[in-house]
Amino acid sequence: MLATAQTAGAVGTGTQGAAKGKSITLAGSVSIVLEFFQFAINNILFQRGVYPPEAFGNVRKYNLSLLTTTDDGLKAYLDQIFGQLQAWIAAKSIKKLVMVISSKTTGEVLERWQFDVNLDSSVANIPVAKASLSKASAAAVAADQGEPTKTEKEIQAEIAAIMRQITASVSFLPMLNDPCTFNILVYTDKDAEVPATWVDSDPRMIARNAEQVRLRSFNTTVHHVEGLVAYRLDQDAC
């Protein structure tokens, strides 16, 4: 979890940079969102049993005890994804991140964790290069427009609430009896830079008996992230 340490630093500088207004820069917000995705995906992988419990270890984060993977293969795989995610979030081209859990045998989509990433309208209009490079300008923008500012603590508390919700979702989500696998989908702008490892995909919606539960959201004042979990309701169960 080297990345988390760095991102925490980034948030710090972000808040420091705008010490007066306590607002967060785009770069700092990107780190917060990315870090959230990292912990959320690891948490879901553990809670939903996509990987065996032996592949996870405890980490203290958001004032919670969370589980992240200790398996090298899985770590490397996720790092590839997060590397690209960071680029997309920074480039403001990401709209949604979807984690699809599907059956290994039938390939049927059983669960769909969706995180909508909404950019604050004031930040959205600033050209990418300018916004991400000069903290001062971003802070200036925030200050100029007299936005509601938030402390890092408040944001962390919001994220912690979502994490708790993901953990608690085990109680209402149907059992995954089959061995499962997961895929990451990303909704981007049509002109986003796409590396060769990413390909166009269908939305991979749940085919039948879908139910959905909206999760809490968090707001960094730059990014507004909303969670939603859709799942297939087992017919025999009800």
Added chain:
Amino acid sequence: MESATATFSRIKEPVEKPKPLDADELAYQAKMAQACGVAIDQRILAFNVEPPTIERHDLRTTWSRMHRPNTKIARRRIPTVPEKVLDAPGLVDDFYLNLLDWSSRNILAIALDRTVYIWNADTGSVQEFCSTAEDDLVTSLQWTLDGSYLAVGTANGDAQIWDVDSASKVRTMRGRNSRVGVLSWDRHIVSSGARDGSIWHHDVRVANHKVAELLGHSSEICGLKWRPDGQMLASGGNDNLVNIWDVRSTTPRFTKSEHMAAVKAIAWCPWQLNLLATGGGTADRTVHFWNTTTAGKVTSVNTGSQVTSIVWSREYKEFLTSHGFPDNQLAIWSYPSLRKVADLPGHDSRVLHTALSPDGQTVASTASDENLKFWKVFESRKAKGALAGAGATGISADDLADGPLAKSYARMTIR
């Protein structure tokens, strides 16, 4: 990665924007997209790499598999010393002969030099049964299924049929000019394998006894076994081949060349009709298992020593192999796990022949150290229980042993 991205965008470009659209067209496109539920201003991308899978060891299966054989070993005690030892002076030390057989009437026949001796396992009496001419040698013998006749093959190429009750020769079937190393009965047919590599089917009921000749080996036949249902014959020779013959044909159905030495040890599995075990000689040391329906090799095991014979157990899912250098032992293996259950050392030189008693519990083995040893390796679970229950039920081990025999008599019909 860079170049891949470049190619990707180059291909994508003309599709995405063929030419600047005017306002009407744009509006139309937006309308259409909305109607179809497609968002034209976004793309859905998936990370196109398989997520890694983590091997998950199911502890239940791991542990139960480890545990099961242990309990079995605890329950089953295999005596590692022979139950009885008899002298077999003058036993010809020749790997290619088959000089020991145990009949369903519980009579053991062994050929020592020119003479066949029979030993009655019930009474323990030994009888000199028959002898060949001065210049001849007994090279093979085989009881009929009901145990009333003994076929004897000689070095001169004769196949003789002897009646056990009257101890007299019924007939001699001539015609060969090389020694008959192995014999196998299927009802009224006795098949003989000879040094010249030919297999003959002799119909013992008719004067013109030779009914078929199977030519599939280029060297001496030393292993020959009919399948219990008489539909297939397996043969092994000094040319390292295993041939599997269909009863209706005189060309081999399958020829197997996996062995790297002479194949003497051949045995059909008693509980799975199409399973055949074959073992190779000194240079090979391997037992192969064949599915004779599909001709596929099921599995194989390297025994570490020359395989001179294979005996399947009827009581357990196990088989016994006999070996030569270096340990001259008998080995018991479980099937299909191919785990060695026990090693029975006891012979001073290579074990040449083995035979299973009619009750399936005892194996007789003879080696070039001129000993005939009896090993109670497949002790019946039922008989054990009956003996433990003493005479209360009035069932003796012999009665129980008669069960499968009676069945085999019933199946013995002459077409």
